[in-house]
Amino acid sequence: xxxxxxxxxxxxxxxxxxxxxxxxxxxxxxxxxxxxxxxxxxxxxxxxxxxxxxxxxxxxxxxxxxxxxxxxxxxxxxxxxxxxxxxxxxxxxxxxxxxxxxxxxxxxxxxxxxxxxxxxxxxxxxxxxxxxxxxxxxxxxxxxxxxxxxxxxxxxxxxxxxxxxxxxxxxxxxxxxxxxxxxxxxxxxxxxxxxxxxxxxxxxxxxxxxxxxxxxxxxxxxxxxxxxxxxxxxxxxxxxxxxxxxxxxxxxxxxxxxxxxxxxxxxxxxxxxxxxxxxxxxxxxxxxxxxxxxxxxxxxxxxxxxxxxxxxxxxxxxxxxxxxxxxxxxxxxxxxxxxxxxxx
Amino acid sequence: xxxxxxxxxxxxxxxxxxxxxxxxxxxxxxxxxxxxxxxxxxxxxxxxxxxxxxxxxxxxxxxxxxxxxxxxxxxxxxxxxxxxxxxxxxxxxxxxxxxxxxxxxxxxxxxxxxxxxxxxxxxxxxxxxxxxxxxxxxxxxxxxxxxxxxxxxxxxxxxxxxxxxxxxxxxxxxxxxxxxxxxxxxxxxxxxxxxxxxxxxxxxxxxxxxxxxxxxxxxxxxxxxxxxxxxxxxxxxxxxxxxxxxxxxxxxxxxxxxxxxxxxxxxxxxxxxxxxxxxxxxxxxxxxxxxxxxxxxxxxxxxxxxxxx
Numbered sequence: 001x002x003x004x005x006x007x008x009x010x011x012x013x014x015x016x017x018x019x020x021x022x023x024x025x026x027x028x029x030x031x032x033x034x035x036x037x038x039x040x041x042x043x044x045x046x047x048x049x050x051x052x053x054x055x056x057x058x059x060x061x062x063x064x065x066x067x068x069x070x071x072x073x074x075x076x077x078x079x080x081x082x083x084x085x086x087x088x089x090x091x092x093x094x095x096x097x098x099x100x101x102x103x104x105x106x107x108x109x110x111x112x113x114x115x116x117x118x119x120x121x122x123x124x125x126x127x128x129x130x131x132x133x134x135x136x137x138x139x140x141x142x143x144x145x146x147x148x149x150x151x152x153x154x155x156x157x158x159x160x161x162x163x164x165x166x167x168x169x170x171x172x173x174x175x176x177x178x179x180x181x182x183x184x185x186x187x188x189x190x191x192x193x194x195x196x197x198x199x200x201x202x203x204x205x206x207x208x209x210x211x212x213x214x215x216x217x218x219x220x221x222x223x224x225x226x227x228x229x230x231x232x233x234x235x236x237x238x239x240x241x242x243x244x245x246x247x248x249x250x251x252x253x254x255x256x257x258x259x260x261x262x263x264x265x266x267x268x269x270x271x272x273x274x275x276x277x278x279x280x281x282x283x284x285x286x287x288x289x290x291x292x293x294x295x296x297x298x299x300x301x302x303x304x305x306x307x308x309x310x311x312x313x314x315x316x317x318x319x320x321x322x323x324x325x326x327x328x329x330x331x332x333x334x335x336x337x338x339x340x341x342x343x344x
Numbered sequence: 345x346x347x348x349x350x351x352x353x354x355x356x357x358x359x360x361x362x363x364x365x366x367x368x369x370x371x372x373x374x375x376x377x378x379x380x381x382x383x384x385x386x387x388x389x390x391x392x393x394x395x396x397x398x399x400x401x402x403x404x405x406x407x408x409x410x411x412x413x414x415x416x417x418x419x420x421x422x423x424x425x426x427x428x429x430x431x432x433x434x435x436x437x438x439x440x441x442x443x444x445x446x447x448x449x450x451x452x453x454x455x456x457x458x459x460x461x462x463x464x465x466x467x468x469x470x471x472x473x474x475x476x477x478x479x480x481x482x483x484x485x486x487x488x489x490x491x492x493x494x495x496x497x498x499x500x501x502x503x504x505x506x507x508x509x510x511x512x513x514x515x516x517x518x519x520x521x522x523x524x525x526x527x528x529x530x531x532x533x534x535x536x537x538x539x540x541x542x543x544x545x546x547x548x549x550x551x552x553x554x555x556x557x558x559x560x561x562x563x564x565x566x567x568x569x570x571x572x573x574x575x576x577x578x579x580x581x582x583x584x585x586x587x588x589x590x591x592x593x594x595x596x597x598x599x600x601x602x603x604x605x606x607x608x609x610x611x612x613x614x615x616x617x618x619x620x621x622x623x624x625x626x627x628x629x630x631x632x633x634x635x636x637x638x639x640x641x642x643x644x645x646x647x648x649x650x651x652x653x
Contacts (some may be wrong), residue, residue, distance in 0.1 A: 061398075061618065062614035064397065064398060064618075065613050065614050065618065068398045069398075091397065168616040188419060192418065202601065205601060206517050206599055206601075207517055207600055208599065208601050209600045220495070221494060221517070329396045332616070333420065334418060334419060336619070337418055337420075339615075340429060340603070341429070343602055344429045
């Protein structure tokens with residue numbers, strides 16, 4: 001018994017030794033574009049002596065496709081949105097960790113621990129959360145903007161000045177909100193109504209693109225832009241006189257999460273990185289850059305006051321925010337057809 | 345002694361005798377690895393069953409091609425009609441590529457002629473100037489073009505300042521902008537091959553024809569054009585083929601409201617659709633069309649060779 005304990009201890013020592021050897025190693029991050037301040041990565045590198053590399057993507061789906069096409073095993077962490085966490089888990093792309101492996105696990109805001117897409121947070125931690133809605137240029141339009149009519153049934157002066165995100169899930173979720181029908185409905189009449197709504201709205205749209213969502217508002221190629229809340233704030237910072245809308249029909253709420261990927265080459269470092277992001281000060285640095293909201297308790301104290309007061313981050317108390325749902329295969333097929341019809 | 349000298353060349357030939365097929369090995373490896381393997385994979389994937397949210401199931405299926413050619417309604421249970429959606433998308437891309445090719449030819453041919461007829465030093469400088477922008481990444485060039493032509497961009501500002509227009513010309517997100525982008529992206533691919541064949545053209549042929557009372561039009565159509573035709577055809581193919589698959593210019597300058605062949609295929613792999621077999625099938629159909637164009641070229645080359653031979 002004693003012998004075995006000794007063996008166990010030496011094995012443990014060996015494991016610790018190898019893990020320290022790993023610690024002076026690498027971390028490979030797969031993240032959204034313009035979503036990580038360099039200072040934060042530099043701070044992490046300096047604190048842990050880990051060399052960090054980061055690749056970026058522009059949609060949840062392209063990240064999923066890249067991982068499924070063979071990139072799994074080359075990244076340690078990625079940053080999927082809420083519904084994508086669920087999809088990735090069901091596709092077996094995620095590794096799990098226990099609470100004990102993250103000393104800062106308790107810093108996660110209680111309301112974000114038992115989330116529907118990862119109950120109990122077995123594979124993910126909050127990164128940032130915010131909303132998707134649209135921003136309207138106040139020099140172009142002074143009326144009421146708190147309605148999805150801005151996108152689907154715009155007033156004359158805004159026709160032809162609208163940019164819509166090139167994001168099937170968010171656009172179709174908005175269409176469902178506008179029509180007052182459930183997301184991923186299997187009802188044929190409702191699906192037809194969604195198809196007709198998009199067909200009739202398209203002539204009023206100038207472009208369908210995510211990459212340029214902020215720039216077109218700044219350059220005034222668009223006066224209405226479907227956009228993520230933080231990008232709306234950045235557009236205003238860059239001089240566009242835009243106001244972000246919380247439409248009464250509802251708007252999309254999302255949460256991006258750092259997930260531990262299956263076959264992560266540097267699992268230990270990935271956990272260190274997740275723990276690092278759960279430090280309130282670091283979470284605040286991230287929020288000050290991305291201008292969304294952290295899901296970490298205590299980060300408010302480190303926030304830049306203007307970021308904390310952003311109208312984008314302070315939805316009305318009676319706001320009707322909904323998560324985008326991942327549809328069943330049957331409905332997704334119809335959604336794909338509707339989307340192709342829109343862009344044909 | 346004399347015998348030894350005369351047997352010299354055959355000896356060196358004999359050194360490589362029987363090695364021919366091995367010396368070809370590098371080319372076979374390159375063709376196999378970069379052509380046969382990827383295209384073969386695409387071909388196989390296009391006949392597999394799609395897996396939900398990307399990926400394939402290894403079961404034979406024609407559904408990707410079925411989806412391309414037949415329309416079964418929004419819910420997939422109506423009687424099959426001809427599917428116009430993808431034909432429309434392909435036609436839009438082909439039309440756009442053809443227009444870009446014609447534009448490039450109209451501007452590129454005189455440009456190439458001008459450069460080829462300059463003196464040695466100027467020729468080198470002009471050629472260098474043509475290639476300079478191509479050291480910059482295509483994406484950046486396309487975005488710069490957008491900055492130039494947008495409503496508040498320098499072009500509109502100047503036009504208004506010179507009093508030529510009073511309202512800014514709206515160019516971004518129009519077909520004009522897409523054409524401009526494609527034209528700008530691929531012009532050198534037209535100029536360079538035409539330049540190469542014009543440079544070889546012996547101008548005394550034109551002079552001889554003129555001496556024999558040929559009109560300028562006859563000289564151009566009967567002598568010059570047939571002589572530089574291979575360069576023109578090569579240029580047209582080099583512009584047409586990449587324009588066909590282009591999606592940077594249509595997306596950034598055209599507003600991405602409509603799919604191009606390139607963005608349709610991209611959507612199958614990167615978008616929500618996650619329909620890899622369909623993406624592969626669309627690629628195979630595009631590839632077949634490009635092959636037809638190339639075959640046409642090869643036959644034209646053959647004919648040209650016979651005429652001159």
